[in-house]
Amino acid sequence: MFRFSRRAAAAVSIVAISAAAAGGVGAATRSSDEAALAPARQPADRAIEKRVNKLLKKMTLEEKLNQLTLLSDGQMKENPAEARKPVGAVFSEVDPAKIRAYQQDAVENSRLGIPILFAYDTIHGFRTIFPIPLGAASSFDPAVATDDHFFGARESAAVGLKQIYSPMVDVSHEPRWGRISEAGGEDPYLNSVFAAARVKAAQGGDYSARDKVVTSVKHYAAYGQPEGGRDYGTTDMSEQRLRNLYLPPFKAAIDAGSDTVMCSFNAINGVPGCAHRRLETDVLKREWGFDGFVESDYTAVAELRSCPPRIPDEGSCGHGVAGDGPEAAARALRAGTDSEMVSTFFRDYGEELVAEGRVSMRRIDDAVRRILRVKFRAGLFENPYSQFTPEQAKAEMLKPDAVAAARKAAGRSMVLLKNDGAPATLPLDPGKKTAVIGPLGNSERDMVGPWWGRGDDNSPADIVTPFEGIAAQSAGATFTEGCKVSRTEPPHDDAEGCGAEANFADAVAAAEAADQVVLALGESREMSGEAAVRSVLDLPGRQEELIAAIKATGKPFVVVLFNGRPLALENIVDTAPAILEAWFPGVQAGNAVADVVFGQVNPGGKLPASFPRRVGQVPIYYNHEPTGRPCDVNSKYNSRYRDLPYCGPLYEFGFGLSYTTFEVTNLALSSQSVARSGRVTASVDVANTGSRAGDEVVQLYINDPVAKISQPVRRLRGFQRVTLAPGEKRTLTFTLDRSDWGFYDNKGRFVVEPGRIDVYAGNSSRASLRQSFRVRR
Ligand code: BGC
Secondary structure (H helix, E strand, O other): OEEEEOOOOOOOOOOOHHHHHHHHOOOOOOOOOOOOOOOOOOOOOHHHHHHHHHHHHHHOOOHHHHHHHEHHHHHHHHEEEHHHHHOEEEEEOHHHHHHHHHHHEEEEEEOOOOOOOEEEOOOOOOOOOOOHHHHHHHHOOOHHHHHHHHHHHHHHHHOOOEEEEOOOOOOOOOOOOHHOOOOOOOOOHHHHHHHHHHHHHHHHHOOOOOOOOOEEEEEEOOOOOOOOHHOOOEOOOOOHHHHHOOOOHHHHHHOOOOOOOEEEEEOOOOOHHHHHHHHHHHHHHHHHHOOEEEEEOOOOOOEEEEOOOOOOOOOOOOOOOOHHHHOOOOOHHHOOOOOEEEOOOOHHHHHHHHHHOOHHHHHHHHHHHHHHHHHHOOOOOOOOOOOOOHHHHHHOOOHHHHHHHHHHHHHHHHHHEEEOOOOOOOOOOOOOOEEEEEEOOOOOHHHHHOOOOOOOOOOOOOOOOOOHHHHHHHHOOEEEEEOOOOOOOOOOOHHOOOEEEOOOHHHHHHHHOOEEEEEEEEHHHHHOOOOOOOOOOOOOHHHHHHHHHHHHOOOOOOEEEOOOOOOOOOOOOOOEEEEEOOOOOOOOOHHHHHHHHHOOOOOOOOOOOEEEEOHHHOOOOOOOOOOOOOOOOOOOOOOOOOOOOOOOOOOOOOOEEEEOOOEEEEEEEEEOOEEEOOOOEEEEEEOOOOOEEEEEEEEEEEEOOOOOOOOOOEEEEEEEEEEEOOOEEEEEEEEHHHHOOOOOOOOEEOOOOEEEEEEEEEOOOOEEEEEEEOOOO
């Protein structure tokens, strides 16, 4: 059971998460280390509502429409006078002096002095960049998410920002999609836990605090599931899938208090996210009681039109659900979009739409009211400026506590995929001579991932490369690039990277001169993130050949992977004796890699998304529905690939090894029969059976074998990451209730059916311990 009670003034309960993990779900002024729980969203404050209404009464329609306008830093630079209109919000301006100057203009030189809301995509840190969110999810430790948003909020607020376009919670079963890097992978439960932790850490109990910001959960909705993984592409799905798989993390973020939401670019069943009345108004605002505001994604309102637009200089276009700008504005506003990013149709056509009765004044007022409400809650009228001068703001960046948390987070996010050999290849001995080889081995920029915030402002000073980190722990370490990884903008061919210019002779010589090799391979940061879709999931370029060349030297080696998506590792899995998935680990990448490869940190991360063997299997994910003919490689008429001699992914969701070994045993349930609204407690033992201290993530899954709608074969409903000394054994408990065994049907109803529920426990989605209980009529 996972629950953040909406509007509850005090504690939240996360019954299925460990005490340590729950402690990570931050507090107003605390990082995860100071475990405490923050109150849920701020209650609708009558005093604020009065102030909103009073201000609204004074506003002209023009002033209201300006509040619905959200401009980029570039647009502001072109026309700084927008500040004194003033526009409602500005994003991507991060220079504290400019933010202050715009704000001063708004507050002092506009008729009503309404402050501007300054926003930024602080998705895994502002200046102190943490692991990409897909990496953070691998930690299965909400404290990692708490920390990245706690410090991200602190640094953002220091320069004068008051809103962050995060958390990104798009559940995705599409590794081809480059933005799978920005959220928590393929599971709604894991994404929900992380979403709530991030909202609470960034907002605290009251986001008017000077080191807090309001979060914008995005991209609403189902943006993670575009057809073929092609970014911005259409999404077609049933109501039950939408509700069971893709909406839960949004609901969790709203329940945790997120006061803003960003609607998505993609169309869902033919209706674009920012024109989706049912999702924006009926579900979000009415069903979930959301009283903050919805902003569009970048030009998403303009993109509602068909191409070419009737008025050619109106810019972006595409979905074909509006004939022109006014119609696009009307559709978006009527659907429930409150604020328009970059395109300015609300402002440009608002007066005519109201005059013609195509959009009601009531709806305009509702949108303005929502925006003002958030500004009042943010304390912007009292404190429009950062508490720091621009000079002081600099000193708030990369502070030792943030940097230490980033290093810890990166170590906790790494996943050990393979560790063969007797003795095992990893950990390496720092006393031996280490050669770091590979295109990612001494790259600063790739370490901070596809969306790096301000992480490389002073690059390379802030970012520790794998080579630098390893050299700091292993004297005499060397670095040889071997080849370069492709980073050109399209049109390009990923195979170019590590291609013609490859210098394997140098790499081989470096390996031969050393005792052991760390091969730093993967993707350039340009290969994932927005609009960075790949049709092949193998290691790009000739990196597989580089592995073979190093193997031929006979030196012990580990492949450390830096990448923003699940890769298809079929071609390297037999060649490499050890594989460590490091993702893009952030500014402390190198130190964290060294901590793990030399054994200071025992890896305990688990995959938040399945790794296919090859791209043709995609989408392949653990929480799929069953079929009447499950995959069987020994016969024909079943759900298999004719040309693959296996079923399933290479590495499943929840998989990850350790330098020690664990046993998960004795799954027991508190009861074999329960009322529909009752509870069942599952207990399970976990023991460290090896000779090193280490972390295990015990996972609890359920399956409803007979339901009116075919249920996923497994659904994660609880996890706990625990640290155990050698020989130590612990009993963990998980509580399940109707929120776990119920599901949404195709009419959008949450149903709880009587019948058997199977419970599985273990250390991956292939967990084999099983017990059952019955839900009574
Ligand atoms: C992205 C959003 C982001 C926005 C502003 C868009 O292209 O889809 O995630 O918040 O730009 O930077």
